[in-house]
Structure formats: structure tokens, C-alpha cells
Amino acid sequence: MTATAPRGTGAVSPGHGNGMPAPRRATIAERTLRTDRWWLQPLVTVVVLVLFIAYSTFRAFQNAHYFAEPYISPFYSPCLTTACEGDTFPELFTGPSWISPAIYILVVPLGFRLTCYYYRKAYYRSFWLSPPACAVGEPHRRYTGETRLPLLGQNVHRYAFYAGLVFNVILSYDAVLSFRDETGAWGHMGLGTLVLLANAALLWLYSLSCHSCRHIVGGRLNSFSRHPLRYKFWMVVSRLNANHMKFAWISLFGVAFADFYVLLLATGTINDLRFF
Amino acid sequence: MTYDATFRVWRGDASGGELQPFTVAVNEGEVVLDVIHRLQATQAGDLAVRWNCKAGKCGSCSAEINGRPRLMCLTRMSTFGEGETVTVTPLRTFPVIRDLVTDVSYNYEKAAQIPAFTPRPREKDGSHRMQQVDVERPQEFRKCIECFLCQDTCHVIRDHEENKAAFAGPRFLIRLAELDMHPLDVVDRRNAAQEEFGLGYCNITKCCSEVCPEGIHLTDNGIIPLKERVVDRKYDPLTWLGSKIGRRRSD
Numbered sequence: 001m002t003a004t005a006p007r008g009t010g011a012v013s014p015g016h017g018n019g020m021p022a023p024r025r026a027t028i029a030e031r032t033l034r035t036d037r038w039w040l041q042p043l044v045t046v047v048v049l050v051l052f053i054a055y056s057t058f059r060a061f062q063n064a065h066y067f068a069e070p071y072i073s074p075f076y077s078p079c080l081t082t083a084c085e086g087d088t089f090p091e092l093f094t095g096p097s098w099i100s101p102a103i104y105i106l107v108v109p110l111g112f113r114l115t116c117y118y119y120r121k122a123y124y125r126s127f128w129l130s131p132p133a134c135a136v137g138e139p140h141r142r143y144t145g146e147t148r149l150p151l152l153g154q155n156v157h158r159y160a161f162y163a164g165l166v167f168n169v170i171l172s173y174d175a176v177l178s179f180r181d182e183t184g185a186w187g188h189m190g191l192g193t194l195v196l197l198a199n200a201a202l203l204w205l206y207s208l209s210c211h212s213c214r215h216i217v218g219g220r221l222n223s224f225s226r227h228p229l230r231y232k233f234w235m236v237v238s239r240l241n242a243n244h245m246k247f248a249w250i251s252l253f254g255v256a257f258a259d260f261y262v263l264l265l266a267t268g269t270i271n272d273l274r275f276f
Numbered sequence: 277m278t279y280d281a282t283f284r285v286w287r288g289d290a291s292g293g294e295l296q297p298f299t300v301a302v303n304e305g306e307v308v309l310d311v312i313h314r315l316q317a318t319q320a321g322d323l324a325v326r327w328n329c330k331a332g333k334c335g336s337c338s339a340e341i342n343g344r345p346r347l348m349c350l351t352r353m354s355t356f357g358e359g360e361t362v363t364v365t366p367l368r369t370f371p372v373i374r375d376l377v378t379d380v381s382y383n384y385e386k387a388a389q390i391p392a393f394t395p396r397p398r399e400k401d402g403s404h405r406m407q408q409v410d411v412e413r414p415q416e417f418r419k420c421i422e423c424f425l426c427q428d429t430c431h432v433i434r435d436h437e438e439n440k441a442a443f444a445g446p447r448f449l450i451r452l453a454e455l456d457m458h459p460l461d462v463v464d465r466r467n468a469a470q471e472e473f474g475l476g477y478c479n480i481t482k483c484c485s486e487v488c489p490e491g492i493h494l495t496d497n498g499i500i501p502l503k504e505r506v507v508d509r510k511y512d513p514l515t516w517l518g519s520k521i522g523r524r525r526s527d
Contacts (some may be wrong), residue, residue: 024290024291024371024372025368025369025370025371025372026286026288026293026365026366026368026372026378027288027292027293027294028286028295028365028368032343033340033342033343033363033365034342034343034344035342035343035360035363036342117480117500120479120480121479121480121481121482124479124480124481125481130431130479130481131431131435131481131483134344134345134429134481134483134486134487135340135343135344135345135368135428135429135434135483135487136343137434137435138431138435140435142436143431143432143435143436143439143477144477145432145474145476145477145478145479146476146477146478146479147474147476147477148476151479152476155503155506155507155510155511155512156511157507158504158507158512211496211500211501211504212504214501215501215504215505219501219504220504220505220508222410222456222457222458222459222461223407223410223459224407224409224410225407225409225410231409241496242496
């Protein structure tokens with residue numbers, strides 16, 4: 001491949017360049033002339049995400065009620081410290097007792113979702129109001145997008161994706177371990193097993209439908225015909241990718257629900273429905 | 277069935293203007309452009325409006341209808357209630373010439389700056405060959421009719437005139453993606469996409485995809501894949517290393 005010859009940015013003054021006066025647009029005072037409820041979608045996004053953040057923050061710092069044999073909450077898995085309840089993962093170190101084991105690990109799923117192309121759209125629109133909705137004026141005086149730090153850092157998304165895959169493997173392993181009963185004997189299945197299985201499956205769907213995944217499996221190639229297997233992978237991921245937004249939301253609810261279910265079991269509020 | 281609709285149409289030029297009210301007859305099956313033409317014929321003979329094919333293929337009659345960037349010829353009157361006021365304004369991102377006609381030269385200036393398609397050498401028999409499966413992705417972007425609704429709705433330039441210098445807009449980002457994905461093209465445009473055409477300004481809020489009358493998935497199939505290709509080139513240390521030591525093929 002050859003590189004493009006250096007060329008100017010076309011940095012003309014707005015519109016026409018050549019030192020001409022800034023172009024004059026139609027004088028319309030209203031921020032938008034939209035008549036539909038354009039504010040509803042960003043509002044719902046803010047409410048749901050704030051609720052999730054509040055709940056997950058509370059649970060992450062609670063440092064209790066995250067294990068109910070044989071189930072472990074996804075917020076606390078992998079549980080790395082010697083203070084962890086249960087034996088779902090090797091205990092690697094002893095941290096200060098006041099630090100919840102969740103704090104060490106939640107940066108991974110948080111980083112994956114924070115840099116996700118779908119969530120970026122969601123929070124840029126709803127929290128940043130940049131823009132709040134299409135053709136609705138944004139309130140900021142300046143805008144540089146993702147051209148400089150810290151937002152330039154969104155480009156690490158693929159590494160967050162790789163790390164997220166490791167977590168998916170661990171949460172799938174947790175789901176497999178939930179086929180053991182309280183004594184550690186295999187051959188058990190309860191509603192909690194289904195909850196953890198569903199949670200792991202949803203997380204896999206969310207991860208594999210990721211735009212970075214689509215690029216990695218084949219999107220970066222210009223010649224699919226020379227890579228038929230990767231083309232097949234790309235086709236599968238592309239089909240999943242069309243539903244990335246859906247998977248992003250459902251898996252978010254899924255992980256919160258799985259944690260809530262373990263919380264209810266661990267506090268003795270309910271008993272697990274046991275199938276066998 | 278005919279009824280009288282209430283329209284507000286922006287009239288004026290670069291020195292100023294206002295929304296003017298009209299009451300105009302609407303017939304069953306008509307689109308907004310039909311009604312604008314009726315206004316021209318019956319009440320406002322000097323109303324300026326750009327149009328051509330009336331079939332959603334030329335991209336001329338772009339405007340904002342009730343605040344949403346639309347083609348007037350593809351906006352059916354049946355989508356509005358009979359008592360609903362329909363407001364038609366020119367594209368707000370570009371300088372107005374008169375009434376509903378704007379000066380879209382910004383787009384042609386950006387188009388001219390994009391490094392042209394540069395195919396690899398021909399094969400021995402003088403042909404260029406490529407497989408359909410390889411060219412399908414760029415073909416989606418060839419559907420573009422250059423109505424510039426995506427450019428109009430993009431907040432990067434709609435709300436920030438000063439960004440026009442550094443940002444080419446979604447239509448030209450997908451042009452860059454189209455060329456970069458093309459199986460015959462040999463020019464690496466990834467650095468230029470980021471540094472000269474302002475790919476980093478895009479915060480993928482997908483308004484361009486929402487307004488595209490051709491249904492092109494600008495963000496998912498064009499801009500995000502281009503961003504990922506730029507990451508390969510500029511921000512991912514492993515792919516950079518791989519390309520330097522020859523372990524990473526570029527096809």
C-alpha cells in the first residue's frame with residue numbers, strides 16, 4: 001500500500017474559505033422545529049442508566065451477600081482475594097478488608113461498556129446532549145469529539161473487548177459450577193443455574209456482536225474471497241452486530257438481575273427453585 | 277380526498293427571513309414537494325426551491341420538514357394529521373441562497389480533497405478482476421445520492437460552524453470507507469481520514485444513518501469500520517508491531 005501524499009486539511013474558513021465572510025444560514029431562532037417527543041429517548045436512557053449505576057455501585061461496595069452456594073454474583077466474579085466467599089476462583093491475594101473484591105474487577109466490564117460504540121451513542125446523546133436528538137441543537141459552545149484526550153481513549157475498545165471475553169469465560173465457568181449442589185456434588189440444577197446460564201449467554205451475545213469483534217474477525221480485510229472462513233465469521237458477527245443495541249440493554253438487565261437473584265438467595269429472602 | 281393544510285415555509289435570504297404561513301390544498305397521495313409546487317403555482321410564484329427527479333433519486337429537494345431533515349419528494353402528506361401545521365425550512369447547516377435553496381458547496385470542496393480511487397495494475401490480459409463478495413461492502417455506499425441530509429443533520433458542523441474546516445462530514449467519511457475497503461484500491465487513506473478529514477470528530481451518535489433516504493448504514497457499516505481501521509494504523513500497538521515485522525497481512 002502507498003500512503004497518501006501530504007495534503008492540506010482543506011482548512012478553508014467556514015463554508016467557502018478564501019477569507020470570505022462566514023456564510024449566513026437561514027435565520028431560525030428555535031433550537032429545533034421538531035414536533036415529536038424527541039426528548040423521550042434520552043430521558044429514558046438517563047433514567048435507566050442512572051438506576052443501573054446506582055444499584056451496581058451499591059452492590060459493588062456492599063461487600064456482602066454476593067455468594068449463595070453454588071451461585072456467585074457476576075459483580076463479584078472472578079473473586080480474587082482471600083476474603084472471598086465460596087471457591088469459584090483461585091484466591092490470588094489478600095487485600096485490605098474494607099475494599100470489596102468487586103472493586104478490583106469491575107473496571108473490565110465497565111471499561112468494555114464505556115467504550116462500546118453503542119453505549120457511546122447512548123450516553124453522548126443522553127448525558128452529554130451532544131446532540132440530545134437528531135437536528136436538535138446541542139448546548140455546547142465548542143465541540144472536539146473524540147479527537148483529543150480523554151475521549152481519544154475510546155480507541156482502546158478492542159482491548160476492553162479482549163478483556164471482556166476473559167470475563168465471559170469465567171462467568172460461563174461460574175454457570176457450569178452452578179450444576180453442583182451445596183455439598184459440591186455434581187448433578188444439581190436450580191433456577192439460579194438458569195439465571196447464571198442466561199446471563200453468560202447474553203454477555204457472549206453482547207461481546208460477539210461488538211463492532212471491534214466484527215472488525216477483528218474479518219472486517220479489516222479487503223478481500224473476503226481470499227479468506228472464506230473469516231468471511232463466514234464476519235457474516236455471523238455482522239448479523240449479530242445488527243442487534244448490538246438490543247444485546248447491550250438485555251445483557252445489562254441480565255447481569256443486574258443475576259446479581260439481584262443471588263442477593264435474594266444470600267439474604268435468605270427467597271429459596272432457590274430446585275429442578276433436580 | 278382534498279383538504280386545506282396549514283403550512284409554514286421559511287422565506288428569505290442570507291440577510292434575513294421568517295416563517296410565512298400558508299393555507300394550501302392537499303390531494304390524496306401527495307408529497308410535501310407537490311404542495312410546495314402548488315404554493316409556487318398559486319400563492320408564491322417566486323418561492324425558490326431546488327428539485328429535479330421527484331423520485332428520491334437525485335437528492336435535490338432536501339429540506340427540513342417539521343424540524344427533521346427529509347427529502348420533500350419522499351415525505352408523504354399522509355404522515356401528517358389534517359390539522360397539523362407542516363413547517364418547511366431550508367437545510368440549517370449550509371448558507372441560505374434564497375427561501376428553501378441553500379449553498380452546498382462545502383460538500384463539493386470536501387469531495388474534491390479526497391484522494392481518488394487508485395486501482396492496482398491491470399492483470400496480464402488487461403482486465404481488472406474482483407469478486408462480488410469483495411466489492412459488496414463498498415457497493416452499499418455507492419447508493420448515496422448526495423442529498424447531503426447526513427451532512428445537514430450532523431451536529432459536528434450543524435452546531436459548530438468552525439468545525440467545517442477540519443471535518444468532512446458523514447457523506448465523505450463513508451466515501452473514504454468505500455475507497456479503503458475497495459479490493460482494487462491501493463492507497464492507504466487511514467491516516468488522512470483521521471488527520472485531514474476529521475474522523476475523530478464523529479461521536480457516532482448515528483443521526484446520519486437515521487436521516488439517510490437510501491437506508492445506508494453509514495455508522496455501522498462505514499464510519500465505525502473506518503474508525504477501527506484507523507485504530508489499526510494509529511492506536512493499536514500490536515497491529516502496528518505486526519505490520520512492521522511483516523506478520524500482519526494487509527489484505
